[in-house]
Amino acid sequence: MPDVGDVVTARLVVAPYDDSTTAALVVTAPDGTLSTPVTSTGDGGQTWTAPLVYTLAGVWRLSWTVAGTGASVEHELVAVAPTPGASAGGRVYATTTDLANYLRAAPPLDSQQLLDAASQMLDSRVLAYCRYDVTGLGMPSDSDVATAISRAVCAQVAWWDEVGDHIGAAGAGYGSVSIGSVSLGRTTGSASSSASGGDAAARQIAPQVWDELRAPALHDKLALGAVAVPW
DSSP states (O other): OOBTTOEEEEEEEOSSOOTTOEEEEEEEOTTSOEEOOOOEESSSSSEEEEEEEOOSSEEEEEEEEEESTTOEEEEEEEEEBOOTTOOOSSOOOOOHHHHHHHHTSOOOTTHHHHHHHHHHHHHHHTGGGEEOOBOTTSOBOSHHHHHHHHHHHHHHHHHHHHHTOSSSOSBOOOOOEEETTEEEEEEETTEEEOOOSOSBGGGSOOHHHHHHHTOGGGTTTSEEOSOEEEO
16 A cells, blocks of 8 residues: 555556557546546557556545557555554644653554544543643643653553553443542443443553653643543
């Protein structure tokens, strides 16, 4: 599978063919933009090529139109992956170096994806209920808070590695967690309950996350509101 930025050669083999055969290529990018790369042949019309640069992640459509002998229309869909290691966007509170240091081992090759997912998860389910000083970009401005949140994100990734799942494919239950005045639990259907086995382990907040956010250095720097968080 190609990645964003890859320079490739689109190729079409025509049969039958002769000197009357011509081929044109129209490329549709994932955002709907059309382009018509210059096509060429070096063997009398059997093989046609065109240079192409994948500039966006997503599904690209390559549409060849052959005229003359071998006339036909050929379509090809190409799935293009994001640039390897690129962040998905949003606030990411830990780097792959942070993760390696936290694990005391080489991090997995998909570390950036996992850190993105863990940051998003903690942002919406934990940090949204915390109060701490931030920069103009919404990142923690105090170094102790920044370190604790970074370690909490790494703890979540380590938990996913432990349970062998980070998307919630496997089911497991959890109960409730309290930090100071914050009580966190899961709501199932119309009734709130401590969980049985119906929720995936990957959707749990890792126990170590709470330990990181209770760090003594955070006293008077990270405040938890008196809220209940349903999930």
